[in-house]
Amino acid sequence: xxxxxxxxxxxxxxxxxxxxxxxxxxxxxxxxxxxxxxxxxxxxxxxxxxxxxxxxxxxxxxxxxxxxxxxxxxxxxxxxxxxxxxxxxxxxxxxxxxxxxxxxxxxxxxxxxxxxxxxxxxxxxxxxxxxxxxxxxxxxxxxxxxxxxxxxxxxxxxxxxxxxxxxxxxxxxxxxxxxxxxxxxxxxxxxxxxxxxxxxxxxxxxxxxxxxxxxxxxxxxx
Amino acid sequence: xxxxxxxxxxxxxxxxxxxxxxxxxxxxxxxxxxxxxxxxxxxxxxxxxxxxxxxxxxxxxxxxxxxxxxxxxxxxxxxxxxxxxxxxxxxxxxxxxxxxxxxxxxxxxxxxxxxxxxxxxxxxxxxxxxxxxxxxxxxxxxxxxxxxxxxxxxxxxxxxxxxxxxxxxxxxxxxxxxxxxxxxxxxxxxxxxxxxxxxxxxxxxxxxxxxxxxx
Numbered sequence: 064x065x066x067x068x069x070x071x072x073x074x075x076x077x078x079x080x081x082x083x084x085x086x087x088x089x090x091x092x093x094x095x096x097x098x099x100x101x102x103x104x105x106x107x108x109x110x111x112x113x114x115x116x117x118x119x120x121x122x123x124x125x126x127x128x129x130x131x132x133x134x135x136x137x138x139x140x141x142x143x144x145x146x147x148x149x150x151x152x153x154x155x156x157x158x159x160x161x162x163x164x165x166x167x168x169x170x171x172x173x174x175x176x177x178x179x180x181x182x183x184x185x186x187x188x189x190x191x192x193x194x195x196x197x198x199x200x201x202x203x204x205x206x207x208x209x210x211x212x213x214x215x216x217x218x219x220x221x222x223x224x225x226x227x228x229x230x231x232x233x234x235x236x237x238x239x240x241x242x243x244x245x246x247x248x249x250x251x252x253x254x255x256x257x258x259x260x261x262x263x264x265x266x267x268x269x270x271x272x273x274x275x276x277x278x279x280x281x282x283x284x285x
Numbered sequence: 286x287x288x289x290x291x292x293x294x295x296x297x298x299x300x301x302x303x304x305x306x307x308x309x310x311x312x313x314x315x316x317x318x319x320x321x322x323x324x325x326x327x328x329x330x331x332x333x334x335x336x337x338x339x340x341x342x343x344x345x346x347x348x349x350x351x352x353x354x355x356x357x358x359x360x361x362x363x364x365x366x367x368x369x370x371x372x373x374x375x376x377x378x379x380x381x382x383x384x385x386x387x388x389x390x391x392x393x394x395x396x397x398x399x400x401x402x403x404x405x406x407x408x409x410x411x412x413x414x415x416x417x418x419x420x421x422x423x424x425x426x427x428x429x430x431x432x433x434x435x436x437x438x439x440x441x442x443x444x445x446x447x448x449x450x451x452x453x454x455x456x457x458x459x460x461x462x463x464x465x466x467x468x469x470x471x472x473x474x475x476x477x478x479x480x481x482x483x484x485x486x487x488x489x490x491x492x493x494x495x496x497x498x499x500x
Binding site: 141149 | 377
């Protein structure tokens with residue numbers, strides 16, 4: 064069973080490596096959206112410092128939407144998804160492995176690049192740790208919740224637009240808590256409460272989202 | 286109530302299938318035991334693929350149930366799927382992976398990881414010797430089908446094969462090869478369900494036929 068999960072993760076990473084343009088698009092989108100804000104709202108350092116966490120998180124939400132369509136679509140189109148459903152490993156675990164691989168290629172790069180972009184907004188150095196940590200805890204939640212939406216809209220016409228309508232409202236708690244972590248740390252309260260909440264969200268989503276997505280996939284494939 | 290756990294048998298009990306508004310088939314009942322071949326015929330759109338998808342548990346029948354060794358497959362789930370090889374219309378081949386990698390993934394997902402040497406041997410049997418390291422992108426339609434069917438050569442231990450149009454896009458030599466694989470598997474005491482438009486020459490102890498849309 065573990066061999067099957069390892070195999071799914073290795074396969075998805077290999078596929079991503081052979082299609083690196085898909086991964087680069089998401090990262091570049093994130094960088095560009097974040098960079099547009101200082102140009103749009105002017106170079107006032109105090110203002111930039113205030114909006115930085117919110118801007119970073121909104122851009123991360125949109126970037127993760129961009130990548131979501133790919134979680135199951137290709138496997139559905141070529142029949143691999145059917146084979147996963149008829150495999151020896153419970154579908155929920157296979158889906159969890161796929162979501163993890165998806166986060167590694169679409170979420171982890173955002174985590175790694177977020178401190179650099181935060182510097183662009185003159186975020187004080189001691190807050191960078193909180194920003195990175197909130198991203199590290201929050202972006203997997205985005206992948207997990209998004210996977211349910213991607214499974215529900217699989218094979219539908221206009222799936223992309225429908226997916227955003229379905230998933231973006233569900234991202235709101237992550238956005239509020241994630242952006243709140245850096246704000247609370249900046250105001251001297253410390254971001255621990257928000258980080259713990261994000262961690263709790265991650266555990267909750269990690270335990271339930273793969274199974275919900277698996278059920279949705281079975282319905283979509285019928 | 287007789288319970289036939291342990292014995293290998295696929296039973297369909299009073300299956301009905303309605304897709305959209307159209308009734309594809311109704312009151313379909315059959316039993317398939319080890320060593321038997323079930324050939325499903327019928328015109329295009331008569332529900333052959335739907336029947337196969339119901340038999341392997343991808344599709345829920347409108348009414349009725351499918352049993353494996355006396356138990357409903359919807360309750361058995363992985364326990365049933367671990368014993369099943371399903372080759373559908375779609376080949377489940379990734380363009381960006383090599384032929385060997387594709388087969389490796391397919392076997393590992395099915396719960397029977399295979400070594401590269403065994404995968405190479407299976408590909409050779411299907412006439413794809415030396416293609417292990419070619420990306421599937423460069424293969425022809427027939428070669429892709431052969432790659433998907435090479436799984437059969439690696440699944441001797443699976444007691445039930447369900448094959449949807451296995452001979453589509455294959456040339457005469459490959460058709461012979463796949464028919465031999467099926468005949469060998471039947472001789473081992475396994476059960477095979479397939480749909481095809483070709484007249485097959487598969488030697489089996491018992492060949493059952495279902496013609497959909499005839500009634």
